[in-house]
Amino acid sequence: MVSEKMLGLGSRRSCIRELFEFGRQRAEIVGRENIFDFSIGNPSTPAPEEVKKAAIEILETESSDAIHGYTSASGNDQTRDAIASSLNRRFGMDFTRKNLFITCGAAPALTATLKALTYSPECEYIAIAPFFPEYRCFVEVSGGKLVVVPADTDKFQIDFDELKKAINKNTQAVIINSPNNPSGVVYTEDTIKKLSDILRAKSEELGHPVFIIADEPYRELVYGGVDVPYIPKFYNNTIICYSYSKSLSLPGERIGYVLVPNSVDDFTSIYNAVMGGARGLGHVCAPSLMQKIIGKCVDVKPDLTVYERNRNLLYDSLTKMGYKCAKPDGAFYLFMEAPGGDAAAFSEKAKTLDLLIVPGADFGCPGHIRISYCVPTDRIERALPLFEKLIKM
Amino acid sequence: MVSEKMLGLGSRRSCIRELFEFGRQRAEIVGRENIFDFSIGNPSTPAPEEVKKAAIEILETESSDAIHGYTSASGNDQTRDAIASSLNRRFGMDFTRKNLFITCGAAPALTATLKALTYSPECEYIAIAPFFPEYRCFVEVSGGKLVVVPADTDKFQIDFDELKKAINKNTQAVIINSPNNPSGVVYTEDTIKKLSDILRAKSEELGHPVFIIADEPYRELVYGGVDVPYIPKFYNNTIICYSYSKSLSLPGERIGYVLVPNSVDDFTSIYNAVMGGARGLGHVCAPSLMQKIIGKCVDVKPDLTVYERNRNLLYDSLTKMGYKCAKPDGAFYLFMEAPGGDAAAFSEKAKTLDLLIVPGADFGCPGHIRISYCVPTDRIERALPLFEKLIKM
Numbered sequence: 001m002v003s004e005k006m007l008g009l010g011s012r013r014s015c016i017r018e019l020f021e022f023g024r025q026r027a028e029i030v031g032r033e034n035i036f037d038f039s040i041g042n043p044s045t046p047a048p049e050e051v052k053k054a055a056i057e058i059l060e061t062e063s064s065d066a067i068h069g070y071t072s073a074s075g076n077d078q079t080r081d082a083i084a085s086s087l088n089r090r091f092g093m094d095f096t097r098k099n100l101f102i103t104c105g106a107a108p109a110l111t112a113t114l115k116a117l118t119y120s121p122e123c124e125y126i127a128i129a130p131f132f133p134e135y136r137c138f139v140e141v142s143g144g145k146l147v148v149v150p151a152d153t154d155k156f157q158i159d160f161d162e163l164k165k166a167i168n169k170n171t172q173a174v175i176i177n178s179p180n181n182p183s184g185v186v187y188t189e190d191t192i193k194k195l196s197d198i199l200r201a202k203s204e205e206l207g208h209p210v211f212i213i214a215d216e217p218y219r220e221l222v223y224g225g226v227d228v229p230y231i232p233k234f235y236n237n238t239i240i241c242y243s244y245s246k247s248l249s250l251p252g253e254r255i256g257y258v259l260v261p262n263s264v265d266d267f268t269s270i271y272n273a274v275m276g277g278a279r280g281l282g283h284v285c286a287p288s289l290m291q292k293i294i295g296k297c298v299d300v301k302p303d304l305t306v307y308e309r310n311r312n313l314l315y316d317s318l319t320k321m322g323y324k325c326a327k328p329d330g331a332f333y334l335f336m337e338a339p340g341g342d343a344a345a346f347s348e349k350a351k352t353l354d355l356l357i358v359p360g361a362d363f364g365c366p367g368h369i370r371i372s373y374c375v376p377t378d379r380i381e382r383a384l385p386l387f388e389k390l391i392k393m
Numbered sequence: 394m395v396s397e398k399m400l401g402l403g404s405r406r407s408c409i410r411e412l413f414e415f416g417r418q419r420a421e422i423v424g425r426e427n428i429f430d431f432s433i434g435n436p437s438t439p440a441p442e443e444v445k446k447a448a449i450e451i452l453e454t455e456s457s458d459a460i461h462g463y464t465s466a467s468g469n470d471q472t473r474d475a476i477a478s479s480l481n482r483r484f485g486m487d488f489t490r491k492n493l494f495i496t497c498g499a500a501p502a503l504t505a506t507l508k509a510l511t512y513s514p515e516c517e518y519i520a521i522a523p524f525f526p527e528y529r530c531f532v533e534v535s536g537g538k539l540v541v542v543p544a545d546t547d548k549f550q551i552d553f554d555e556l557k558k559a560i561n562k563n564t565q566a567v568i569i570n571s572p573n574n575p576s577g578v579v580y581t582e583d584t585i586k587k588l589s590d591i592l593r594a595k596s597e598e599l600g601h602p603v604f605i606i607a608d609e610p611y612r613e614l615v616y617g618g619v620d621v622p623y624i625p626k627f628y629n630n631t632i633i634c635y636s637y638s639k640s641l642s643l644p645g646e647r648i649g650y651v652l653v654p655n656s657v658d659d660f661t662s663i664y665n666a667v668m669g670g671a672r673g674l675g676h677v678c679a680p681s682l683m684q685k686i687i688g689k690c691v692d693v694k695p696d697l698t699v700y701e702r703n704r705n706l707l708y709d710s711l712t713k714m715g716y717k718c719a720k721p722d723g724a725f726y727l728f729m730e731a732p733g734g735d736a737a738a739f740s741e742k743a744k745t746l747d748l749l750i751v752p753g754a755d756f757g758c759p760g761h762i763r764i765s766y767c768v769p770t771d772r773i774e775r776a777l778p779l780f781e782k783l784i785k786m
Binding site for chain 1: 394395396397398399400401402403404435436437439440444445448449452453456457458460461462463464496497498500501502503504505508509510511512527530531533534565601602642643644645646647659662663664665666667668669670671672673674675676677678679680681682683684
């Protein structure tokens, strides 16, 4: 007498969590230092010092009601003003607080947006492989259907022929995630322009907008000065789902936003429907102290030193060993071809060395392996001989 | 091209929020002190000093990762242990962390539970009038149907004849809320026993459990030593949705839990389905710093002095003036008969005096008026002449 669907979602761990749990149990037997866990995307750099400073200052100077009281469902006005100003400065936009809806992180930003846009069980959302596996769960629980566009396994940009084939009258949105989890690849300006052209033409042809839902928790995590195009500059019907989880190393705090630009068709309806979707899912407001902290830290930059060093070390070493991999410019993942082609088998083989790397099937790429490098650098250094051994096994 | 349902939920404010917004606008014209706002249930007492102390201590002594990292979806182990121990001490139960799932407040505790239990669009949930209006939204968005049992307008306990009539093969649960919003009434032990007997008999007859979903954000807010029966002691198939919003005056922080006792039929499936429901709605974990704070404050008691003084002043004064009202023993609401019988009209009349009180239609009692007394006492003192005037208008 329960929902089988929810029971399934609650009973079956993702393969990422499976590996992570396996690692925890093995660690008790062989010792923590002998487990080479590259499974999970938990930021390894601490939150910037400004976060702690802001938190203590707010707690010590403001009233309980101002800190801990309800904010409006959309979020604290000052925080939304600060976020809008920061985006305007960085990207030359003209956002105001009215474009922002603060959420408990990117996951409920996505579920509220999907709930808002799903007007019938026929509604379809396109994910471009490789993609974050939770998209499937979010789309299906919102009542829609996930359609997967196969990966461009060469450069992990977008296979536009496949994309065009996937769009039909039921397509509500294309979900993109750049910098990408799991590939670490950043969509180039050229990719975004082509995507925008195609979606504009398709929207025209279908007589209704095909939205871009840009899931951007990794926007600030890029290396070597690579530019991450700001999608609303290229495509009017873009809705952004953002999170401070990775950029400020606050994954447990659940703070992010939905941004609906004025340029979105029927802006007021879309914004209000996102609000309604969030309300129906149990959103009252985002955590109020954390909203205030974000208001004071919108321009704080993450320290990327370790991630960049890890990226370089891992990419250079693995490619030298003979592994094949598109160079990751952002996020903290590297997505390589599984030697032999069967990533599940390769991941199992790696487990025998206590090397935990995630097979790509759930990301829509069953021949690839994800390595999370948001770990202490010495773990990579000590794991390199194992990767060397593994490719010869 | 959006969900009309979500658009409606996002566009139409609740009548509580409407009144609250009206008050904000009027305040700009006539001055804040001339608005007698009794519309909203925002705790007026500050969070206990222990909360601030715990927050600063955690921020100053623990690592960033320990404070702000992901917890498991179910919540921080130590916090769940602390909550379980506290409940065991207070109510003689034998809960462990495995019975607890920490959420972003009571609203998502309810939506996750409803999502878990709703296995078909035929599933029905019974609310007993008067009831918190968001139940309708939560049940409908979860995919089920809300069935309302008319109020026992005499004592605001339960009209059991009406309840029996409302239960059928599709009934999944009865949602109860004691201390009650909006009546302030606490269900007596006698009420809970009768309710349990009926639900046991009906479960037997129907061949499936009819759950109690106990929404308990006001459990700690009772006056004059009144006892709030602990429902799992009386009925095995009870699921509790709790929040620290009111008890610790942390409404904006979004922290609460779902408690599934071992006594619930098919405990593992229910707990896992709640987890799956939460996941599908975008839950990753509850705010991590706040989880740690709660872990240190589980036994902190709220200061009820002001609420109790307000309750006494308002109840005694209004009944003396001739208003009719069941005595509220808990929460911070008083629910009186609208003189003349039309609460909407009465609320409009009150608005002409800048007295903001909420008509009962959305609570399932169109002849009653809700007064929130979580306000500074002087607001009540200054409003009493207006209530006196109003009953004669």
